[in-house]
Amino acid sequence: MDAIFGANxxxxxxxxxxxxxxxxxxxxxxxxxxxxxxKHFDALLRGAGITxxxxxxxxxxxxxxxxxxxxxxxxxxxxLTLPFNAYVQFFRCTPLLVQIVWFYxxxxxxxxxxxxxxxxxxLGLTLYMGAFCAEIFxxxxxxxDRGQWQAARALGMTYLQLMRRVILPQAxxxxxxxxxxxxxxxxxxxxxxxxxxxxDLMYYAAQLTSQTFRPFEFYTTVAMMYFVMLYPATxxxxxxxxxxxx
Amino acid sequence: MSAANLPAASDDVMIRITDLHKHYAKLHALKGVSxxxxxxxxxxxxxxxxxxxxxxxxxxxxxxxxxAGTVAxxxxxxxxxxxxxxxxxxVLAKYRTQIGMVFQQFDLFPHMTAIQNVMEGPVTVKGIxxxxxxxxxxxxxxxxxLSEKENNYPRNLSGGQAQRVAIARALxxxxxxxxxxxxxxxxxPELVGEVLGVMxxxxxxxxxxxxxxxxxxxxxxxxxxxxxxxxxxxxxxxxADDVLLQPRNPRxxxxxxxxxxxxxxxxx
Numbered sequence: 001m002d003a004i005f006g007a008n009x010x011x012x013x014x015x016x017x018x019x020x021x022x023x024x025x026x027x028x029x030x031x032x033x034x035x036x037x038x039k040h041f042d043a044l045l046r047g048a049g050i051t052x053x054x055x056x057x058x059x060x061x062x063x064x065x066x067x068x069x070x071x072x073x074x075x076x077x078x079x080l081t082l083p084f085n086a087y088v089q090f091f092r093c094t095p096l097l098v099q100i101v102w103f104y105x106x107x108x109x110x111x112x113x114x115x116x117x118x119x120x121x122x123l124g125l126t127l128y129m130g131a132f133c134a135e136i137f138x139x140x141x142x143x144x145d146r147g148q149w150q151a152a153r154a155l156g157m158t159y160l161q162l163m164r165r166v167i168l169p170q171a172x173x174x175x176x177x178x179x180x181x182x183x184x185x186x187x188x189x190x191x192x193x194x195x196x197x198x199x200d201l202m203y204y205a206a207q208l209t210s211q212t213f214r215p216f217e218f219y220t221t222v223a224m225m226y227f228v229m230l231y232p233a234t235x236x237x238x239x240x241x242x243x244x245x246x
Numbered sequence: 247m248s249a250a251n252l253p254a255a256s257d258d259v260m261i262r263i264t265d266l267h268k269h270y271a272k273l274h275a276l277k278g279v280s281x282x283x284x285x286x287x288x289x290x291x292x293x294x295x296x297x298x299x300x301x302x303x304x305x306x307x308x309x310x311x312x313x314a315g316t317v318a319x320x321x322x323x324x325x326x327x328x329x330x331x332x333x334x335x336x337v338l339a340k341y342r343t344q345i346g347m348v349f350q351q352f353d354l355f356p357h358m359t360a361i362q363n364v365m366e367g368p369v370t371v372k373g374i375x376x377x378x379x380x381x382x383x384x385x386x387x388x389x390x391x392l393s394e395k396e397n398n399y400p401r402n403l404s405g406g407q408a409q410r411v412a413i414a415r416a417l418x419x420x421x422x423x424x425x426x427x428x429x430x431x432x433x434x435p436e437l438v439g440e441v442l443g444v445m446x447x448x449x450x451x452x453x454x455x456x457x458x459x460x461x462x463x464x465x466x467x468x469x470x471x472x473x474x475x476x477x478x479x480x481x482x483x484x485x486a487d488d489v490l491l492q493p494r495n496p497r498x499x500x501x502x503x504x505x506x507x508x509x510x511x512x513x514x
Contacts, residue, residue, distance in 0.1 A: 156343035
């Protein structure tokens with residue numbers, strides 16, 4: 001059943017591409033063959049699973065880290081804000097690719113032992129996400145009008161009460177759009193795992209390409225798979241945004 | 247909070263401010279202000295913008311930290327100066343529960359309906375049951391004439407309605423003192439009356455009030471006493487008639503003259 005279904009799909013895809021080629025008046029002689037993709041699709045699915053796992057794990061990790069750092073950055077005490085600010089600025093202003101490569105190839109020189117690829121890249125991705133989340137969190141809190149703070153204080157609320165009841169409910173609404181944005185970027189950024197041979201979607205695509213010499217088929221498929229993962233996520237976020245809008 | 251070496255506000259004194267100083271960077275905003283407000287008294291504070299009247303009000307409930315002096319409300323006496331910093335968060339929060347404050351920009355919580363705004367203090371701060379707080383909030387909204395608007399969000403209220411909800415929110419804490427900080431300055435002229443009406447009613451009921459305002463006609467009608475501030479000091483004080491009709495200090499005279507000129511009216 002699967003074989004018949006797969007064969008149909010690859011026939012359809014191939015026909016479609018021929019049609020496109022004809023319409024464009026193309027002189028390309030390349031004969032696309034998506035059957036090879038169908039044949040290896042289970043490997044791509046496994047890669048997609050790893051990609052999602054990394055994205056989810058590092059988004060959650062980054063969010064927790066970001067809330068903690070963001071809270072510290074809101075402090076009035078310089079000795080608290082300074083180190084966290086330094087961390088955030090550093091990770092925001094260096095490329096993620098460099099960070100991952102650094103954790104994988106450079107950090108072992110200091111430690112005396114090497115980190116496994118999954119840990120080096122996980123660390124890079126989490127710290128990177130954490131830096132952006134810290135900024136989103138801090139910015140969201142600080143965007144709330146001064147009057148809200150003083151009205152809550154005047155009622156006799158403690159800092160925790162006014163945060164929980166007045167500031168956070170309003171700030172969270174403002175944090176959702178930038179956080180969604182950053183999460184979408186984060187899923188795309190997991191493709192950088194590829195450089196340290198983390199077994200994500202992009203890595204499998206590259207491996208299969210070098211086995212089969214079919215870059216067109218595999219990279220096209222992979223692009224579509226990223227789109228299929230992300231497009232519904234952005235739609236969902238839009239609806240969430242609309243629902244909490246007051 | 248430290249031990250009082252000045253007498254606490256006693257039975258008939260609700261607020262006692264002694265030699266209060268406040269600085270903003272280079273500006274000396276309060277230069278040794280002393281003031282007593284009796285229980286049930288309605289005190290108006292007038293003066294040109296930047297004279298320190300709002301700062302004084304904000305120092306009473308310690309939204310601003312005075313540099314030196316003593317602030318006493320009810321039995322709580324708080325000293326400021328060398329060795330006396332702001333009390334800790336919990337003490338401060340408790341201190342503020344006995345003081346209701348209404349602001350120029352209303353500052354209602356936009357994510358809560360009118361009635362939720364009014365219930366918020368009793369439920370969150372005082373730990374009163376929701377049902378009981380709901381009944382109280384309903385009563386207060388009725389009192390300010392907004393029973394029909396209880397489920398409206400602040401963005402669906404006019405300025406005058408929002409300000410009346412803000413007054414109800416402050417009253418819900420059942421404070422001993424109400425502070426009004428230019429509460430009609432941000433309102434369209436036709437909406438000022440409804441807010442002043444509620445304040446008039448509160449004054450009639452014997453609420454202790456400190457009112458910072460530019461509404462001179464209202465002051466002359468409602469005030470038990472008026473203080474005139476200029477450049478961080480109380481320059482003149484007395485009954486409404488004394489201060490508004492027989493001003494002695496030249497700065498008060500010119501303030502009132504400018505005021506009448508701008509408004510085209512004289513106090514009744």
